[in-house]
Amino acid sequence: MRKLGFVLLVSILSAGAALGLSACGSSGGKEGGTLTGSYASFPDYLDPQLSYTQEGWTAMYDTYLPLLTYKRANGTEGGKVVPGLAESMPKITNGGKTYTLTLHKGLKYSDGTPVKASDFASTIERLFKISSPGSPFYESIVGAEKFAETQQGGIPGIKTDDKTGKIVIDLTGPRGTFTNELGMLFAALLPPGTPAKNLSADPPAATGPYYITKSEPGRGWSYARNPYWTKDNGPQIPEVSDGHFNKIEIKVVRNDSTQVNEIERNKTMWMQTLVPADQREHIINEFEGTQFRVDHPINLYYFWMNTTKAPFDDLKVREAVNYAVDSAALERIYAGSLAATHQILPLGMPGHEELNLFPHNIAKAKELIAQANPSDRDITVWTDNESPNDEAGAYYQDVLTKLGFNAKLKTINADNYFAIIGNKTTPDLDTGWTNWYEDYPNPNDFFQPLLAGESIAPTNNTNFSYTDDPVLNKKIAKLSEEPLGPEQEAEYAELDKAYMEQAPWAPYGTNTTSTFVNDEINLDNVIFNPTFGHSLASFELK
Amino acid sequence: MAVASEPNVEEAAPAAAGGPWRLAWRRLRRNRVALAFLGLFFLIVAFSLAAPLWADNVAHTGPNDTHTLEKLEVNGEKREVVNPSGRPIGAQWFEADGKFFLGADGRLGRDEMVRLMYGGRTSLLIGFASALITTILGTLLALLSGYYRGWTDTVISRGLDVVWAFPVVLLGISLGLTLAVGGLDIGPLHLSGSSIWIPILIIGGVMVPYVARPLRGEVLSLREKEFVEAAEAQGAGAMRVMFGELLPNLASTIIIFFTLNIANNMLLESTLSFLGVGVQPPGTSWGTMVGSGFDLISTAPQLSLIPGTMILLTVLSVNVFGDGLRDALDPRSKLRLEAHAGIAEPEGTAV
Numbered sequence: 001m002r003k004l005g006f007v008l009l010v011s012i013l014s015a016g017a018a019l020g021l022s023a024c025g026s027s028g029g030k031e032g033g034t035l036t037g038s039y040a041s042f043p044d045y046l047d048p049q050l051s052y053t054q055e056g057w058t059a060m061y062d063t064y065l066p067l068l069t070y071k072r073a074n075g076t077e078g079g080k081v082v083p084g085l086a087e088s089m090p091k092i093t094n095g096g097k098t099y100t101l102t103l104h105k106g107l108k109y110s111d112g113t114p115v116k117a118s119d120f121a122s123t124i125e126r127l128f129k130i131s132s133p134g135s136p137f138y139e140s141i142v143g144a145e146k147f148a149e150t151q152q153g154g155i156p157g158i159k160t161d162d163k164t165g166k167i168v169i170d171l172t173g174p175r176g177t178f179t180n181e182l183g184m185l186f187a188a189l190l191p192p193g194t195p196a197k198n199l200s201a202d203p204p205a206a207t208g209p210y211y212i213t214k215s216e217p218g219r220g221w222s223y224a225r226n227p228y229w230t231k232d233n234g235p236q237i238p239e240v241s242d243g244h245f246n247k248i249e250i251k252v253v254r255n256d257s258t259q260v261n262e263i264e265r266n267k268t269m270w271m272q273t274l275v276p277a278d279q280r281e282h283i284i285n286e287f288e289g290t291q292f293r294v295d296h297p298i299n300l301y302y303f304w305m306n307t308t309k310a311p312f313d314d315l316k317v318r319e320a321v322n323y324a325v326d327s328a329a330l331e332r333i334y335a336g337s338l339a340a341t342h343q344i345l346p347l348g349m350p351g352h353e354e355l356n357l358f359p360h361n362i363a364k365a366k367e368l369i370a371q372a373n374p375s376d377r378d379i380t381v382w383t384d385n386e387s388p389n390d391e392a393g394a395y396y397q398d399v400l401t402k403l404g405f406n407a408k409l410k411t412i413n414a415d416n417y418f419a420i421i422g423n424k425t426t427p428d429l430d431t432g433w434t435n436w437y438e439d440y441p442n443p444n445d446f447f448q449p450l451l452a453g454e455s456i457a458p459t460n461n462t463n464f465s466y467t468d469d470p471v472l473n474k475k476i477a478k479l480s481e482e483p484l485g486p487e488q489e490a491e492y493a494e495l496d497k498a499y500m501e502q503a504p505w506a507p508y509g510t511n512t513t514s515t516f517v518n519d520e521i522n523l524d525n526v527i528f529n530p531t532f533g534h535s536l537a538s539f540e541l542k
Numbered sequence: 543m544a545v546a547s548e549p550n551v552e553e554a555a556p557a558a559a560g561g562p563w564r565l566a567w568r569r570l571r572r573n574r575v576a577l578a579f580l581g582l583f584f585l586i587v588a589f590s591l592a593a594p595l596w597a598d599n600v601a602h603t604g605p606n607d608t609h610t611l612e613k614l615e616v617n618g619e620k621r622e623v624v625n626p627s628g629r630p631i632g633a634q635w636f637e638a639d640g641k642f643f644l645g646a647d648g649r650l651g652r653d654e655m656v657r658l659m660y661g662g663r664t665s666l667l668i669g670f671a672s673a674l675i676t677t678i679l680g681t682l683l684a685l686l687s688g689y690y691r692g693w694t695d696t697v698i699s700r701g702l703d704v705v706w707a708f709p710v711v712l713l714g715i716s717l718g719l720t721l722a723v724g725g726l727d728i729g730p731l732h733l734s735g736s737s738i739w740i741p742i743l744i745i746g747g748v749m750v751p752y753v754a755r756p757l758r759g760e761v762l763s764l765r766e767k768e769f770v771e772a773a774e775a776q777g778a779g780a781m782r783v784m785f786g787e788l789l790p791n792l793a794s795t796i797i798i799f800f801t802l803n804i805a806n807n808m809l810l811e812s813t814l815s816f817l818g819v820g821v822q823p824p825g826t827s828w829g830t831m832v833g834s835g836f837d838l839i840s841t842a843p844q845l846s847l848i849p850g851t852m853i854l855l856t857v858l859s860v861n862v863f864g865d866g867l868r869d870a871l872d873p874r875s876k877l878r879l880e881a882h883a884g885i886a887e888p889e890g891t892a893v
Binding site: 277 | 724734818
């Protein structure tokens with residue numbers, strides 16, 4: 001009996017220990033509690049179909065799930081598309097024009113509404129009804145363009161069966177990036193009847209591990225666990241973590257130094273914002289590896305030159321600017337957060353092959369300007385007023401002045417900057433600063449919207465250099481139809497070189513971002529996806 | 543009581559003293575504090591006017607020249623103007639022959655001292671020019687409104703009310719944001735968005751009601767005086783009465799408003815430039831310097847503190863001198879103020 005009692009005691013203790021361990025999750029951290037975080041400003045939208053910033057995408061990455069989703073992983077691994085609400089990756093037939101997916105069974109929204117295949121159709125229709133900035137990604141669906149105009153009759157290219165969960169999408173032509181686009185938040189499923197208006201103040205029900213319980217635009221927002229995740233959704237979607245905190249509270253703290261102070265004093269656990277430049281050195285020295293680390297979103301910072309207007313219609317002038325811009329100086333202006341680059345495809349993007357056609361050489365730049373001898377030397381340089389982009393603009397203006405131009409700097413409020421420089425009627429659009437963060441990890445995203453002739457638009461233009469080369473346009477169009485593979489990556493690398501030989505831009509770097517958490521958070525487990533930013537479900541206590 | 547009786551003695555014999563202007567000058571000369579601050583103001587003006595001399599002969603750099611990657615030789619030691627973490631070099635005083643006397647202004651590595659001196663020129667120019675615009679427009683509208691009365695007064699006063707209804711800073715921000723993009727195009731007048739005349743016109747414009755309203759009240763009162771009736775009886779036209787009779791009687795008030803407006807307008811310029819809608823980069827003013835230095839406030843606080851101190855000293859000197867000038871030109875106002883503050887007996891009792 002004594003033996004039996006001992007065995008029973010050991011068994012009970014073991015079971016208790018096992019239960020305790022499983023409750024702590026696989027990494028051994030504590031579960032439950034509230035994650036507190038801060039943003040420098042409220043995201044553009046807290047509506048998955050409207051937000052087009054990394055701040056917004058971070059806020060909704062673990063809340064709204066599309067049929068496909070991006071792997072919760074750091075670095076290039078985070079660029080992989082994996083099944084989300086769909087059972088598996090799409091079956092692509094009909095020469096790349098038909099995508100077939102099947103929805104998991106028994107999924108529920110956070111309000112208990114069952115998720116149905118037809119929700120995908122209504123979700124895509126809502127994109128067009130609210131004129132989402134993401135709607136162009138889905139215009140290749142048969143009938144989508146007509147629906148965008150009439151907003152009636154549905155989109156015939158989307159066929160769904162609520163009984164089987166089958167979704168068939170017909171495209172007007174093959175589109176190599178469509179798998180990526182199905183993984184964007186724009187295509188995250190929303191309950192039927194979701195109002196076609198901005199829902200940032202009252203976000204709709206969600207399918208992910210968390211849902212937004214309260215939103216006060218300008219001040220902050222909160223999450224709670226999705227009550228249907230653990231039983232209904234989570235077990236079928238192993239790629240998305242359950243999360244470790246029961247609640248998440250995000251507040252807007254406009255001063256980034258205050259954000260840092262609050263983390264150091266353990267008043268908040270995480271700041272979404274990049275640490276301020278003047279405190280970066282101190283934070284690196286004190287917290288790197290334990291509470292701070294540098295992350296690498298895929299982006300490019302560059303100066304564009306309007307190739308249709310003098311003096312930048314002359315290749316020699318554009319080459320001279322490329323020789324004159326010194327990435328080393330800009331690295332300092334960005335306080336060490338910038339990594340120099342001189343090409344279109346940034347490091348980490350498939351197809352990137354190291355390239356530097358214009359190493360810094362001010363003498364060569366001046367020689368090229370002397371050869372070109374431009375008659376029009378009055379230039380307007382555009383930049384926004386956010387530091388250090390405004391300083392990058394001032395540096396660029398000084399470079400152009402040293403090359404003999406009469407360069408005037410025009411600094412525009414960051415809220416309106418892209419609308420102004422993207423409007424063809426704005427006078428004096430000669431040259432200026434801009435940046436581009438990937439929509440998805442496909443090199444096409446750096447060519448089609450930024451350099452293809454078809455992307456030149458009277459408003460909301462993103463081809464600021466007005467580059468329109470028929471030969472290269474065709475190449476972009478051809479590659480856009482093909483799924484990405486080694487052969488396509490090599491062709492994109494060639495395209496990168498071909499465009500840089502025309503020098504429509506002076507690329508100077510890719511910017512890093514940072515993860516800064518308080519000493520309670522396990523930094524090693526925090527995931528930073530290069531496209532979506534931090535995964536809130538990955539945060540856990542030590 | 544002794545304080546109160548002094549001006550009355552002087553006013554009793556203005557003719558003997560050589561007229562009201564000489565009398566005012568005598569009173570001003572006795573106000574040592576006001577004169578000391580006037581001296582300080584002249585020093586600040588001289589400091590700012592010397593900007594090109596310092597830039598060309600000592601610093602050997604312009605206000606917008608960047609030196610991000612340059613190294614400075616100090617006592618045989620090479621110092622980076624901006625270190626790899628983006629921190630600018632601090633004050634070098636005369637160790638580098640006057641170069642980077644107050645250090646670099648930020649990550650662009652521009653000479654802080656040169657920018658401070660040029661920034662002073664801009665701030666003072668904006669303060670003076672906008673105060674001039676405010677005063678001229680305000681006086682003109684007050685004369686028209688107060689002299690003609692009737693519908694002219696109604697139209698002008700309601701127009702001023704509309705401008706007055708907006709908070710000055712908010713109105714300045716909205717105008718600044720709008721004009722910074724497209725500039726100003728009115729008939730032959732074309733100003734680019736980065737022109738220094740944009741903040742001058744904005745500030746000069748939004749402050750007009752603050753001068754025009756009180757002056758209008760004074761014109762309404764003067765309009766009823768006998769000397770106006772006498773001028774009209776002698777056949778003087780409206781222009782003659784307004785500019786020949788009423789304007790000289792407003793002179794002391796106008797001068798006081800002008801000086802006080804210089805200080806107010808400089809402060810408004812600083813606010814607008816700090817918020818990014820005043821002087822446009824890379825142009826420099828003390829307001830823009832406070833704003834750009836704010837990014838480095840924890841590691842290089844001097845970048846905001848030095849231009850901030852210059853604004854403080856300038857505004858203080860103009861205000862103190864302006865107060866002295868008011869006391870000299872209108873001694874009754876001092877009595878009124880003191881009575882209001884309970885320092886002396888009310889004017890009526892003193893007399």
